[in-house]
Amino acid sequence: MSARLIDALVDFLLPQPCFLCGANSAGGPLCKACAVLLPEPGPYRCRRCALPTFGTLTCGRCISRPPAFDASVSAFEYRFPVSDMIRRLKYHGDIYLAKQLGRMLVDVASVGSVDVIVPMPLHRRRLGERGFNQALELARPLARASGLPMLVDAVVRERDTSPQAGLSPAVRKRNLRGAFGCTRSFAGLSVLVVDDVMTTGATAEEFARTLRSAGARRVENLILARTLPGR
Ligand SMILES: [Zn+2]
Numbered sequence: 430m431s432a433r434l435i436d437a438l439v440d441f442l443l444p445q446p447c448f449l450c451g452a453n454s455a456g457g458p459l460c461k462a463c464a465v466l467l468p469e470p471g472p473y474r475c476r477r478c479a480l481p482t483f484g485t486l487t488c489g490r491c492i493s494r495p496p497a498f499d500a501s502v503s504a505f506e507y508r509f510p511v512s513d514m515i516r517r518l519k520y521h522g523d524i525y526l527a528k529q530l531g532r533m534l535v536d537v538a539s540v541g542s543v544d545v546i547v548p549m550p551l552h553r554r555r556l557g558e559r560g561f562n563q564a565l566e567l568a569r570p571l572a573r574a575s576g577l578p579m580l581v582d583a584v585v586r587e588r589d590t591s592p593q594a595g596l597s598p599a600v601r602k603r604n605l606r607g608a609f610g611c612t613r614s615f616a617g618l619s620v621l622v623v624d625d626v627m628t629t630g631a632t633a634e635e636f637a638r639t640l641r642s643a644g645a646r647r648v649e650n651l652i653l654a655r656t657l658p659g660r
């Protein structure tokens with residue numbers, strides 16, 4: 430039996446309740462009524478960093494200081510109820526939620542020019558504590574739907590840099606330098622990086638720099654939720 434068929438069967442036999450109200454959610458994290466609460470991003474977003482713009486394609490910050498990555502897309506803003514779902518996924522190990530949210534990434538991803546998918550790696554100590562990498566779990570449905578290869582151990586997190594919260598942008602940047610290492614060449618490849626949350630973009634920046642120094646031709650970020658400034 431194919432993995433997709435097994436998936437459909439499990440959804441049918443074990444319907445998961447809506448994250449908010451407990452009603453049948455038909456394979457998604459929320460039922461139809463609660464889905465209107467999803468914090469979908471506004472129409473104008475910077476194609477480079479996924480922050481809102483005033484109608485331009487690229488924001489002023491990315492024009493004046495272009496990041497090491499070429500593009501970013503986020504499915505949602507980092508707000509309720511997606512913020513709560515991500516917390517539940519990360520700290521309560523609700524892997525099923527990763528699958529449901531990962532399917533929502535499939536809907537917003539454009540993989541036409543992508544060669545490989547790379548989930549943002551966790552440091553092995555954190556992986557040991559948590560038991561899974563949420564970015565990898567989120568990326569699985571896309572890897573399956575697109576048929577693109579997913580490189581899981583191609584980049585490793587050599588230093589445990591988190592938590593970054595509460596640090597100034599300059600300190601974050603310094604902390605991250607040399608945080609990642611590639612175990613293979615990315616020469617000529619267009620890479621899609623999948624992660625759960627992008628906050629300042631400092632981690633994505635260092636990750637993209639690492640991929641580029643390993644030869645990547647293009648780096649795009651696919652993010653479940655983007656934190657807006659001031660939140
Ligand atoms: Zn509901």
Ligand SMILES: [Zn+2]
Pocket residue numbers: 475476477478479480487488489490491
């Ligand atoms: Zn931007």
